[in-house]
Amino acid sequence: MNSNWKRQRRSRGSSVLVYSAVSAYIEAVRELACELLDLLAEGLWVPDRSVFSRLIRDVDSDSIIRLNHYPPMPMLCQDKDSSPCNQNKVGFGEHSDPQILTILRSNDVGGLQISLNDGAWVPVTPDPATFCVNVGDLLQAMTNGRFVSVRHKALTNSSKSRLSMAYFAAPPPDARITVPPEMISPTKPALYKPFTWGEFKKAAFALRLGDSRLGLFRMECDEQVA
Numbered sequence: 001m002n003s004n005w006k007r008q009r010r011s012r013g014s015s016v017l018v019y020s021a022v023s024a025y026i027e028a029v030r031e032l033a034c035e036l037l038d039l040l041a042e043g044l045w046v047p048d049r050s051v052f053s054r055l056i057r058d059v060d061s062d063s064i065i066r067l068n069h070y071p072p073m074p075m076l077c078q079d080k081d082s083s084p085c086n087q088n089k090v091g092f093g094e095h096s097d098p099q100i101l102t103i104l105r106s107n108d109v110g111g112l113q114i115s116l117n118d119g120a121w122v123p124v125t126p127d128p129a130t131f132c133v134n135v136g137d138l139l140q141a142m143t144n145g146r147f148v149s150v151r152h153k154a155l156t157n158s159s160k161s162r163l164s165m166a167y168f169a170a171p172p173p174d175a176r177i178t179v180p181p182e183m184i185s186p187t188k189p190a191l192y193k194p195f196t197w198g199e200f201k202k203a204a205f206a207l208r209l210g211d212s213r214l215g216l217f218r219m220e221c222d223e224q225v226a
């Protein structure tokens with residue numbers, strides 16, 4: 001057995017291990033996302049409690065996982081008075097996640113911030129043992145605005161690497177994004193036109209990261225149906 005062959009076998013062995021660890025992780029977080037969506041439907045008094053999770057369980061679901069690495073970025077810049085800039089650099093710009101739900105985990109290095117209604121940015125305490133769950137744009141549309149997709153960004157740390165792992169739960173590309181009829185009434189008319197996830201993704205790609213995409217699908221006042 002030459003050493004090259006042994007090395008190849010070892011490396012194939014470790015890719016199989018990584019593949020099976022990532023697959024098991026994806027399966028577990030998909031299950032978590034489905035359970036959360038079922039509870040959410042129940043809390044909204046929607047009789048069909050799997051109305052949202054069904055989209056993620058579909059074999060053609062477009063869910064993805066993303067691993068983010070933010071290397072340390074020293075605060076080296078200087079302002080006009082030549083005092084050091086006391087600001088962390090942006091690693092991932094302000095945005096909302098376009099999908100249904102995001103299950104996010106990170107190492108113990110902070111950086112994630114969420115935006116409140118008044119525009120203030122609030123840091124999320126990093127904890128490798130907890131998940132951060134983000135409402136995505138599709139959930140906002142499917143709940144007729146009851147749940148609002150959260151704007152967030154990630155800053156780099158000046159001395160440590162931040163790692164995060166995000167599972168984005170999404171429907172199949174041709175799935176129609178509609179609101180359960182129970183959530184529409186004369187006092188709460190439909191806010192968004194029906195669209196497919198494929199159409200939404202296409203629109204999102206044509207915009208910048210921080211742009212609001214749902215605005216493109218908003219009903220005009222005279223179109224709103226109860």
Ligand SMILES: O=C(O)CCC(=O)C(=O)O
Nearest residue numbers: 066068092112154164166
């Ligand atoms: O790294 C983070 O904490 C945020 C990442 C993120 O927002 C994303 O991947 O969409």
Ligand SMILES: [Fe+2]
Nearest residue numbers: 095096097152
């Ligand atoms: Fe995000």
